[in-house]
Amino acid sequence: MHASPKPDLQPAEPIRHLYVHVPFCSHKCEYCAFYSAPAKGDQIQRYVEALVREIGLVAPRCRPETVFFGGGTPSLLGIQHWETILATLRQHALLGAAEFTVECNPATVSSDKARLLRSAGVNRVSMGVQSLDEGLLERLGRVHSRSQVFKSIDILRDAGFDNLSIDLMFAIPGQTMALWEATLDEALALGTEHLSCYEVIYEEDTPLYEQLKAGRFDVDEELACAQYDRLVERADAAGLHQYEVANFGRAARAGLTPPASPPDVPAFACRHNVAYWRGHDFFGLGPSASEYVDGVRSRNRASTVLYVESALRGHRAKEFAEALPPLARAGELAAFGLRMNAGWPFDAFARRTGYDLREEWADDIAFLVGRGWGECLPDRFRLTPRGLRFADTAAERMLRT
Ligand code: SF4
Missing domain, CATH: 3.80.30.20 (tm_1862 like domain)
Known part of the structure; x- marks a missing residue:
């Protein structure tokens, strides 16, 4: 049976x-x-x-x-x-x-x-x-x-x-x-x-x-x-x-x-x-497109010829797929979110990642505030107008492996 x-x-x-x-x-x-x-x-x-x-x-x-x-x-x-x-x-x-x-x-x-x-x-x-x-x-x-x-x-x-x-x-x-x-x-x-x-x-x-x-x-x-x-x-x-x-x-x-x-x-x-x-899942279709679904980041092949061959056989043309460890994904989102003027509201970040921005990133926040690039408000951390000019450098500090 x-x-x-x-x-x-x-x-x-x-x-x-x-x-x-x-x-x-x-x-x-x-x-x-x-x-x-x-x-x-x-x-x-x-x-x-x-x-x-x-x-x-x-x-x-x-x-x-x-x-x-x-x-x-x-x-x-x-x-x-x-x-x-x-x-x-x-x-x-x-x-x-x-x-x-x-x-x-x-x-x-x-x-x-x-x-x-x-x-x-x-x-x-x-x-x-x-x-x-x-x-x-x-x-x-x-x-x-x-x-x-x-x-x-x-x-x-x-x-x-x-x-x-x-x-x-x-x-x-x-x-x-x-x-x-x-x-x-x-x-x-x-x-x-x-x-x-x-x-x-x-x-x-x-x-x-x-x-x-x-x-x-x-x-x-x-x-x-x-x-x-x-x-x-x-x-x-x-x-x-x-x-x-x-x-x-x-x-x-x-x-x-x-x-x-x-x-x-x-x-x-x-x-x-x-x-x-803000770290929402998305599908990415077409050659070279990235997507992020259920904790897995993947990318289609950057070749129209291989993409077409694969899709016409009924398969997605994935070149690679990796499941990011939760802290690495949270670090990536901390970095993305800082590019926004609104920065990261602490509760929204915790809901999305399971981490408290104020704890795991305490040293980085202190460093950015000290340089005049960041400001800590009661509900969020965000970059200052000057910090936004150097957002790439600031964001790099937030990454975790
Ligand atoms: S070649 Fe020019 S138009 Fe085409 S994607 Fe690149 S920047 Fe855009």
């Missing part, structure tokens, strides 16, 4: 956050170390077929409150590809997330695509602008022009998008303070609901890194600091409030009901990223 299987007394919690990596770009930017490349032959079609399979594999456990299509350049996918992907999400009841973001490049936004995405429930677009100076756009190897940025914003607004974000970069080689201010002012005048601003980083194996190594330009740390300070000042004056080192969101917008946001962040904060920083 066969024993009947034991009923699963504790059904697995649904995963509320879904990331999809689209690994194609029409041209590789000079600074980019993300996994992306120009598509060859029928690669996009094969990728979409594979993604449809992979969506089916995670769908039973996925009830997304946030969906984020990043890359790469998701807006490079054609209308038919998007129709297939959206139909698959609909078939698995994965549409209707409170926040559904698609990253777009200004060179690949069309009215038809924008309307299709909006009508299917995509309600947020994040656009990689980087600069509004033609010379710097060329320096970075971007494929779009400044006029395409303005045109794309109009197209997206006309299609009904009322939650737009743009990405900018500062400390670009050759970017004087005057050039940065000009881009910043013009970008803020676009009136988007969200802004992300990153300092150029020099990743190995990128042309920009090679140029730096070859001495073709110098890094001016002082200028980078001054540009960051100007950013925080001007964004705030324009109603975009900093809630993370590189991210700014509007609290409200006239005539618009703001989306329900998590505590401690402006209404138009990116909920998907806040979920990462």
Whole structure:
């Protein structure tokens, strides 16, 4: 006689956050170390077929409150590809997330695509602008022009998008303070609901890194600091409030009901990223995508060819998976959370990790407070505005092995 299987007394919690990596770009930017490349032959079609399979594999456990299509350049996918992907999400009841973001490049936004995405429930677009100076756009190897940025914003607004974000970069080689201010002012005048601003980083194996190594330009740390300070000042004056080192969101917008946001962040904060920083589980689909589910961090292979082969055979294309010891995971979350202006409320940290931030990290907190980089409030620990400028260094102290 066969024993009947034991009923699963504790059904697995649904995963509320879904990331999809689209690994194609029409041209590789000079600074980019993300996994992306120009598509060859029928690669996009094969990728979409594979993604449809992979969506089916995670769908039973996925009830997304946030969906984020990043890359790469998701807006490079054609209308038919998007129709297939959206139909698959609909078939698995994965549409209707409170926040559904698609990253777009200004060179690949069309009215038809924008309307299709909006009508299917995509309600947020994040656009990689980087600069509004033609010379710097060329320096970075971007494929779009400044006029395409303005045109794309109009197209997206006309299609009904009322939650737009743009990405900018500062400390670009050759970017004087005057050039940065000009881009910043013009970008803020676009009136988007969200802004992300990153300092150029020099990743190995990128042309920009090679140029730096070859001495073709110098890094001016002082200028980078001054540009960051100007950013925080001007964004705030324009109603975009900093809630993370590189991210700014509007609290409200006239005539618009703001989306329900998590505590401690402006209404138009990116909920998907806040979920990462607060340590929520998420699925990651597509080549090179990472995910964190049930205490296990894993990553798909950074190869579109291997990803497609695997997914079409009905398997996820995992390259590695590791279960982090609880203290290591707590250290990672302590570090992520410090990047947010709100820092870590002690009770929220204890609920998420099981550790008391004030005990395990007492020495680190004392060190950061002593340097003027951190402040301990009755309910939380957070970085000061000066500390946020050095958030990476501060965050490193919080890591545990
Ligand atoms: S568009 Fe984005 S993902 Fe593509 S190469 Fe440029 S920086 Fe990298």
